[in-house]
Every structure is written in C-alpha cells, then in structure tokens.
Amino acid sequence: xxxxxxxxxxxxxxxxxxxxxxxxxxxxxxxxxxxxxxxxxxxxxxxxxxxxxxxxxxxxxxxxxxxxxxxxxxxxxxxxxxxxxxxxxxxxxxxxxxxxxxxxxxxxxxxxxxxxxxxxxxxxxxxxxxxxxxxxxxxxxxxxxxxxxxxxxxxxxxxxxxxxxxxxxxxxxxxxxxxxxxxxxxxxxxxxxxxxxxxxxxxxxxxxxxxxxxxxxxxxxxxxxxxxxxxxxxxxxxxxxxxxxxxxxxxxxxxxxxxxxxxxxxxxxxxxxxxxxxxxxxxxxxxxxxxxxxxxxxxxxxxxxxxxxxxxxxxxxxxxxxxxxxxxxxxxxxxxxxxxxxxxxxxxxxxxxxxxxxxxxxxxxxxxxxxxxxxxxxxxxxxxxxxxxxxxxxxxxxxxxxxxxxxxxxxxxxxxxxxxxxxxxxxxxxxxxxxxxxxxxxxxxxxxxxxxxxxxxxxxxxxxxxxxxxxxxxxxxxxxxxxxxxxxxxxxxxxxxxxxxxxxxxxxxxxxxxxxxxxxxxxxxxxxxxxxxxxxxxxxxxxxxxxxxxxxxxxxxxxxxxxxxxx
RNA sequence: GCCCCUGUAGCUCAAGGGAUAGAGCGGCGGACUUCUAAUCCGCAGGCUGGAGGUUCAAGUCCUCCCAGGGGCGCCA
Numbered sequence: 001x002x003x004x005x006x007x008x009x010x011x012x013x014x015x016x017x018x019x020x021x022x023x024x025x026x027x028x029x030x031x032x033x034x035x036x037x038x039x040x041x042x043x044x045x046x047x048x049x050x051x052x053x054x055x056x057x058x059x060x061x062x063x064x065x066x067x068x069x070x071x072x073x074x075x076x077x078x079x080x081x082x083x084x085x086x087x088x089x090x091x092x093x094x095x096x097x098x099x100x101x102x103x104x105x106x107x108x109x110x111x112x113x114x115x116x117x118x119x120x121x122x123x124x125x126x127x128x129x130x131x132x133x134x135x136x137x138x139x140x141x142x143x144x145x146x147x148x149x150x151x152x153x154x155x156x157x158x159x160x161x162x163x164x165x166x167x168x169x170x171x172x173x174x175x176x177x178x179x180x181x182x183x184x185x186x187x188x189x190x191x192x193x194x195x196x197x198x199x200x201x202x203x204x205x206x207x208x209x210x211x212x213x214x215x216x217x218x219x220x221x222x223x224x225x226x227x228x229x230x231x232x233x234x235x236x237x238x239x240x241x242x243x244x245x246x247x248x249x250x251x252x253x254x255x256x257x258x259x260x261x262x263x264x265x266x267x268x269x270x271x272x273x274x275x276x277x278x279x280x281x282x283x284x285x286x287x288x289x290x291x292x293x294x295x296x297x298x299x300x301x302x303x304x305x306x307x308x309x310x311x312x313x314x315x316x317x318x319x320x321x322x323x324x325x326x327x328x329x330x331x332x333x334x335x336x337x338x339x340x341x342x343x344x345x346x347x348x349x350x351x352x353x354x355x356x357x358x359x360x361x362x363x364x365x366x367x368x369x370x371x372x373x374x375x376x377x378x379x380x381x382x383x384x385x386x387x388x389x390x391x392x393x394x395x396x397x398x399x400x401x402x403x404x405x406x407x408x409x410x411x412x413x414x415x416x417x418x419x420x421x422x423x424x425x426x427x428x429x430x431x432x433x434x435x436x437x438x439x440x441x442x443x444x445x446x447x448x449x450x451x452x453x454x455x456x457x458x459x460x461x462x463x464x465x466x467x468x469x470x471x472x473x474x475x476x477x478x479x480x481x482x483x484x485x486x487x488x489x490x491x492x493x494x495x496x497x498x499x500x501x502x503x504x505x506x507x508x509x510x511x512x513x514x515x516x517x518x519x520x521x522x523x524x525x526x527x528x529x530x531x532x533x534x535x536x537x538x539x540x541x542x543x544x545x546x547x548x549x550x551x552x553x554x555x556x557x558x559x560x561x562x563x564x565x566x567x
Numbered sequence: 568g569c570c571c572c573u574g575u576a577g578c579u580c581a582a583g584g585g586a587u588a589g590a591g592c593g594g595c596g597g598a599c600u601u602c603u604a605a606u607c608c609g610c611a612g613g614c615u616g617g618a619g620g621u622u623c624a625a626g627u628c629c630u631c632c633c634a635g636g637g638g639c640g641c642c643a
Contacts, residue, residue, distance in 0.1 A: 041586070050585060053623060063623060087586070088623065133643065175643055200642095297641055319641040326643050355571045356638050381572060382637070422591095423580065426572060428636060430579065442605040445591065451605050459602045466602095499583070511581055514590070525607050545602090567605065 004118070005103065006495050008079055009047050009093060010034045016073040016083075017051065025069045029058040036093075038492065042481075045082075045092040046100075046488065053089040063089025100487050101475040104547035107490055112553035112563070115493035121160035121501075126337060127153040129349035130250065131168040134242045135179040137206055138249045140431060141351060141383050143404040147420040147560070148380055149349040150255045151506035154558050159501030164343075165257045168333065171239055172263045173326055178202065180230035183238045184222070186211035191223045210238055252408045253417050254560050266332045274340075278324070281335035282317070284368040296320035300331070302363035315360050330357070331364040338370035347376045347504065355379055378504055380425040386432045402433070414561040418446040421559060422510045445514050449556065450564055452517035452524075456549035457565035459529050463542055468530055470546055471539035478540050482523040486544065489519040490551040497558075506558075513555045520548045 013034050020026040032054050039048040052067035059066055067085035074083035074093065081096040107114045129149025132142045150165070157163045170176070181198040186207050188195035197203065214237055222234055243260075250256070266277045275283070285291050285300060292299045298318035317328040337346050350357075358379075362372035385392035385402050392402055408416050410433065422445075423429045441447060463469070478487065492512070500508050529541040556563040 035583080037583075037585080039586075040582090040589090044586070048585085050624090053585080056623070090586070135643095170643070173643065295641080299641095313639085316641045321641075323641085325641070352572065352637055354638085354643090358571085379572075384636085427580075428573065432579080440605085443592080444605095447605055448591090451603080454605090455603060462602045503583075505583095508581090511590080518590090521606065524602080528602075530602050567603080 004494070005079070005095065005099075005491060006036060006047070009036055009095075012074055012080055013049055013051060013070065013091065013093075015075065016070045017055075019073045020069045025073075026055075026061070026066060027059050029055065031055070038488075038495075039090075039092065042485065042488075044086065044090070045084075046095040047093045048086075049091040049093070050089070052085070052091060056089060067091045097479070097484070098476065100484075100491060101478055103491050104475065104487065104543055105472055107547040107550045108543070110554070111550050112557050114490075114550045114554040115497045115558070116158045117160035117494075117497065119160055120162075123344045124162045124164075124342070125156055125345040125347065126164045126166055126341075126343045127156065127347045127349065128166040128168055128337075129153075130246075130255075131170070132246065133170045133175055134239050134246060135175055135202055136204055136242070138246055138404040140385055140402050140404055140407050143253065143407065143416065144380055144383050144420045144429075145349050145351060146250055146253065146255045146404075147417050148378070148425055148506065150560060151421055151509065151558065152347065152349070152378070152504060154560065155497060155500045155506045155509070158497045158558060161501070164259060166259045166261055167257045169243065169260055169262050170326070170329075172267070172329065176235065176239070179238065180235035181228065182207050183211055183214070184225055184230040184234060185227060187215060187222060187234070188225070188227065190215050191220055193223060195227050210241055213241060214238060249403070249405050249408075252405065253413050261333070261336075263329050263333070266329055266336060276332075277336040277340060278328070278332040280339075281332040281368050282328070284335070285317070285331070285364075288367055290367045291317070300327070300360070300364065300367075302360055302367070313360075327357075327360070330361060331368065334361060334365050334375065335368045335370070338365060338374065339368060343374075345374050345376065347378055349378045349380065352379045352381045376504065378425055381428040383420070384428060384430050386430055387434050392433070407431075407433075412441070414450070415441075415444060415446050417560045418444075418510060421507055424505065424507050445510070446561060447567070448521075449513045449517040449552065450562070451567055452520045453549060453552040453556065453563045454565060454567040455524060456520070456545050456552065459545050460542070460549065461565075463530055463538075466530060466532075468535070468538055468542060470542035471536075472543055474536040474540045475543060476540075477537045478544055480523075480527055482519075482526045483541075483544060486519040486523040486548060489516045490547050492516075493551055493554060509555060509559050513552075513559060516548075516551055516555060520552065523548075 013036070014031070017026070017031055021028045032051070034049065034051055036047040036049045039045060052070055053063045056063035056066050064085055064087070067089045071083040071085045071091045074080060076082065078096060079099050080093055082094040084092055086092050110116065127149050130138070130142055130146045132138055138146070153163045153165050178198060178201055182201035185195040185197050185201065190211055214234065217237070222231055225231055225234070269276045290301055292301050292314065297316050297320045299314040300317050301314050315327050316325050317331070318324050334346070337343055358377045361377070362375050365375050366372035411419070419431065478484070496508060496512055500506055527541060529538060529545055531538050553563040
C-alpha cells in the first residue's frame, strides 16, 4: 500500500468532517467530494484542502471556523503529523517525516515503474493516434500526434488501464487512387515513358524514390500500364513500402503500435462469416432510421430520426457514384471498435483540422448501438514550424516537407519527444528549427533532466567504489529542507499519474520532470552525499539518491526519453 | 455567418476555481580544490487582450467585444 498517500489524507479529512458533524460541532449538511492539493508554498504543508470553504456557505459559518473544527478532528498518527486551519479557510496538513521517508523505499522497490497504480483500473481503452494517410512520410505535425498519443497510452497504462495502441491505415478511398496514379506516373517516367503527374498528385521527391524502389523490384513489368489505371499490385506494393517507412519513422521516436487497422478490411467479411463491419454498420443505421436518400446519395442524419434539424448537418455516406465516403468507413471503424472489439472507451487523437468530425462521429457511434460518450476525441492544435522568423509551410501535395525524420535527425529522438510533449494539446506550438538546431544541446530541459539522472547514477557508482551502502536505518537523518523538498517531489509522481490519466493530459510529465530534476540538483548542490565522516547520513542520503534515480527514470520512461547513466 | 482552439514576462510556454501567477530561452551580475559547472545563486522583466458578471476566492467559469489559428465538400 503505500503510495496512495493522497487517498489516505482524503479519507482522514472525510473522517474528521464526519466526527465534527457527529459531535455537533458542525451542522449536518451533505459533504462534497473531498479534494486535496499540493500547496504551491511549502510553508503550507504537504497537502491543503478547501473543504471548509466549500462547506461554509451551506453551514452558514465562517470558513475559518469550519476549517478549525475539521482540522482539530483530523487524526494524528503515523501518517498525519499536523493539521491546521489557515487564513481564508484552508486546512493545511503536514505529513509525518518518517512516513514520507519510508515511501522512498516504495519508490526504490518500484524502480522505473514508480508511479504505477497499485490496482488495475478495469477499463479496456483504445488509443488511436497518428493514422496518417500512407501517401507520404510522416511530418512534424504527425509527430506531435504520435508523441501525445503514445504518452497518453503510457500514462493510462500506468494508471492501471488495459491499453491498446492503434494506427488506422487509410488504404482505401480517393487519396489512394491519386497516390497510385502518381506512383505509376513516376514509375513510367523512370521507364522512359512519357507520363504526367495527375491533377493534385503527390509532387514530393519521395514518390520518385518510391517508384525507383518498385522499379528495382519489378523491372519493366508495368511499362505498358494505362496511366489512369494503376495496377492494384503496384499500388499495394507502394502502400506497403510507404507504411514500412512510416513504421520506421515512428520507431525512431520509440512509438510502437499494437494493431494496424486497415480501412479496406472493414469492407471484408470476417473469418467467422460475420458481416463486414461496413455492411453491419450501414444496416444498423438504416434500421435505426438514421439514413436518408436524397440528391442521388445516401446520407447520415445524426439528429433524431427523420426530423429535419437546422443545426445538424447531414453527411454523405454513399456518393451518388455508389462509392462510400471516408465518413462511412469511419462509422464502420468505430462500430468495429465498440460493438465488435468491445472497448470500454476509445480515445482518438486527431489534429485540430478534424475538429468538425467529432460530433458526427460520436453521433454515429450512438446510432449503431454504442455510447457516443465513450468515444473521446483528443484534438491537438497544429505545430507551426519556423526557421527563425520564417514560417515553414507544410504540405504533402506541394512536396515541401519537413518530415518527422528530418526533425529527429536534427535534434535527436529524445529532444523531439520532449519538445512535442511539452505543450498542452490545446495550445498551438511554434517549433523553431533554427533554435532547436543551433541551440547547444546541453542547454535544453531534456538534458537537464537526463543530467540529474546521470548524476544519481554517478553517485551510486562512486558509492559502490568506496564501498558505501545505502541504508534505511537512519532515514530520519534526512531533515534538510532540500532533502524534504526532493522527497516530496519523488512522492508526487503516483498522484500525477492518476491526475494525468483522468484529465488526458500527459504534457504535465515534462513540467514535473523539470521540477523533479531541479529538486534533485538543488539537493545535490546543498547536500554532500558521500561523506566518510558521517557514514549514517551518507547511507541515508544514498537511499534518497536511489529513490530520486527511480523517480527520474520512471518519469523519463513515461515521457519516452532515455535515462542515461553517464553524460 | 456558424463551430472548435488560443491570447499569461522580450520570445516559447506552464499553472485541477485557491494562498505571493511560474519555468526555459534571451538580458545583467556572481559562484568551480567537490559525488559530473550539461550545475548553482542573485537581479531585471506581468493591470494574465478588453469590458461586464458568478463566487468567500477568477489566468481558470459565464456573456459580450477585439486579435490570431483551424474548420464548415458527394476530399481525407
């Protein structure tokens, strides 16, 4: 047990309130959920609670009086050293030093798994992210989605969820046709055949490389192909190679998927003869009365069946040509996620330019018999690339690319992950390539955190050489303010994991990592660990260093950044 | 016109409705006989875009306005 200090504190406050009400000190009004926070100022203790201020109105008492009554009844013991009411009506709690120091042993036992929930959350959740069209290499924007989705999945996993990472491969539809035509044109050009890129085709140089690789494999086999009709085999091979590259690019920043879901496969019947997800979903929509035929096409009506609503736009499912739209695939896809594969919850990570699709997709989930509220869409704002003052435009079509791979090659995988995770998904971010590349690699927050970890490792190495061993017998000697601050920072990680998972906000990891590293570095600066004159203190501090190393390693692991032992 | 996101230090951005709004970079000034100076300490820098409102308490919630980004296809 253990790492759930915050839960124990909450329970203690609930008990105290209940007692105050039972012995008549406070009126019996319904109690709100008890929340505690880490006060920004260490003078206010380890935890602070606003319970009294929230109760004061209903109780018709001054907040400070309510706080005093509750604080007086908080049980002091192994966990809580002191509770006191403060100014407007806060209840500030101080955790017993021994209790905090003993938790260091929990951290050491957990190693780089420190922060993980002790109990499974019992939720099967899928995080679908990146899902970039396989018509070109991943760009920096995709990288943001990759880092965000991967970190979110990692955080949810740490919070006890059963998590699946998925990439949706758009291997059907109009853009694939265009991709095939472009590929064929490039191929034919290399075969010395006159061929023009299709209107709006993919002009990037990577298509030339791709055609070259295919020519190496297939020779002149498709030399006679009709430029408007790329052979399926050629297109498939092109997609395969493109996906291989995407996979490799993602691997560069340590992102791996559990499942790659083909869009095309949604149109195929299953092995057990079940109807294709597409067919099944369309039937459900029709049966539910969500489908209208008009203007020669088939539309999804997301509002109440059959009712005309001004504020709800109909969306085309099947074009008048008979071809299903991307949206139809998406309906089938989410039907498959919820109704076939049975996820409790699905989180789609989308670029903000897909914002307009959220409502209709949720509506479609409900329409096919799922619960649209179980689908969450995490939108991330776009990354703007700059070189100094100059905006870098990004477009696959024009071929002017700043690829994820280029970025990683320039700034390194660790910095890429850290920087792309640093901002909240809601915030647009500027990525200045000049700054990232010209900047001394030593002078960035990633190195700062990694350096703290390396220093921990260095101290442990030196200790081993000197034959000094860590010991838990004299942890009470850890009483320096910097030591206490470091301990507090280490103990915050499990709470942070819970909060980040609940709020779907993995970016807090980067702020925390810097805070933790700073606490360690300040401790390092103020407190000599290995001191032959004070063997007991050395042993205790060595334990603290071990725990700090675990917390740093765990944090870096959650971010997806390496934790070097030497720098 | 409608919808989503944003507006916080010179720049890039943090900050569950809480206490004195914080980091990094940039600027200025200090500190290495040390377990790593890839570090530490100090200084300067803010009416949190504006106006109302809700609340014991607003950067955070609500309304309006201004500014920037994105979206409103039988494209994806």
